[in-house]
Amino acid sequence: MRKPILVANWKMNGSLHSNQALLVRMLAKLRPFRKTVEVAICPPFPYLFQVRDLLGYTGISLGAQNASRAPSGAHTGEVSATMLQEMGCRYVLVGHSERRALYHESDNDVAARFRQVRSANMTPILCVGETLEEREQGQTMAVIERQLRAVIDDIGMAGLTGCIIAYEPVWAIGTGRTATPEQVAETHWAIRQFLENCEAGAGESLRIVYGGSVKAGNAADLFRSPEVDGGLIGEASLQADEFSDIGAALANRVAETESACDTLG
Ligand code: PGA
Numbered sequence: 001m002r003k004p005i006l007v008a009n010w011k012m013n014g015s016l017h018s019n020q021a022l023l024v025r026m027l028a029k030l031r032p033f034r035k036t037v038e039v040a041i042c043p044p045f046p047y048l049f050q051v052r053d054l055l056g057y058t059g060i061s062l063g064a065q066n067a068s069r070a071p072s073g074a075h076t077g078e079v080s081a082t083m084l085q086e087m088g089c090r091y092v093l094v095g096h097s098e099r100r101a102l103y104h105e106s107d108n109d110v111a112a113r114f115r116q117v118r119s120a121n122m123t124p125i126l127c128v129g130e131t132l133e134e135r136e137q138g139q140t141m142a143v144i145e146r147q148l149r150a151v152i153d154d155i156g157m158a159g160l161t162g163c164i165i166a167y168e169p170v171w172a173i174g175t176g177r178t179a180t181p182e183q184v185a186e187t188h189w190a191i192r193q194f195l196e197n198c199e200a201g202a203g204e205s206l207r208i209v210y211g212g213s214v215k216a217g218n219a220a221d222l223f224r225s226p227e228v229d230g231g232l233i234g235e236a237s238l239q240a241d242e243f244s245d246i247g248a249a250l251a252n253r254v255a256e257t258e259s260a261c262d263t264l265g
Pocket of ligand 1: 009168172173174175176211212213214232233234235236
């Protein structure tokens with residue numbers, strides 16, 4: 001069974017003081033679900049060290065929000081994957097829609113970053129998703145397949161093993177607008193079919209999480225389908241209670257799925 005994961009994407013928020021207060025409360029509140037749900041926190045680069053220390057031996061993983069497409073050298077302002085690995089990162093977001101839209105990261109850039117993360121022995125969380133216009137034109141899967149294909153062409157299906165895919169419809173990120181549970185389940189299913197067609201077993205084994213305005217109030221609905229292996233949480237990850245309630249919703253879904261499987265024998 002795929003272990004569900006909740007990833008906090010703090011984006012460009014926080015301070016030494018607020019991070020400490022947030023994490024102390026969050027760690028206490030997440031304790032009951034730690035066995036069922038894996039958790040990763042992705043702070044801005046300058047706070048990696050602080051967050052790593054606060055996470056200590058809690059079992060919660062450290063992640064970063066991006067990595068350079070180059071291994072090292074004259075790339076002012078960039079941070080390499082090996083530096084992130086040295087800081088204790090286990091996960092790195094790659095191809096977040098804000099990076100694609102605001103910083104013009106192309107599919108090829110994203111593939112190069114993915115490769116760097118992989119070669120530094122970390123797990124990429126590859127973000128894919130369509131704009132509202134693309135959804136309305138029926139282009140959702142064509143866009144997602146193009147985004148996935150760029151990475152697969154670069155690194156091969158073997159390079160995808162163990163990575164996480166985050167389905168994040170661009171129109172739902174930071175907007176307060178979410179996809180319906182049906183749209184989420186349907187798109188996750190279609191992504192699995194695509195991966196399965198690329199390589200038998202890939203669709204079944206990879207974790208696919210949903211991101212885009214997930215809150216405590218809608219998490220149970222959005223996570224209802226077992227196609228959804230967790231969430232990538234932006235705004236709501238800046239509030240300890242909100243984030244841990246999302247964790248509780250995910251843990252409940254897992255418990256329900258397990259007991260349904262037991263009943264079926
Ligand atoms: P949001 O962000 O939860 O604030 O919509 C999600 C994301 O950007 O990963």
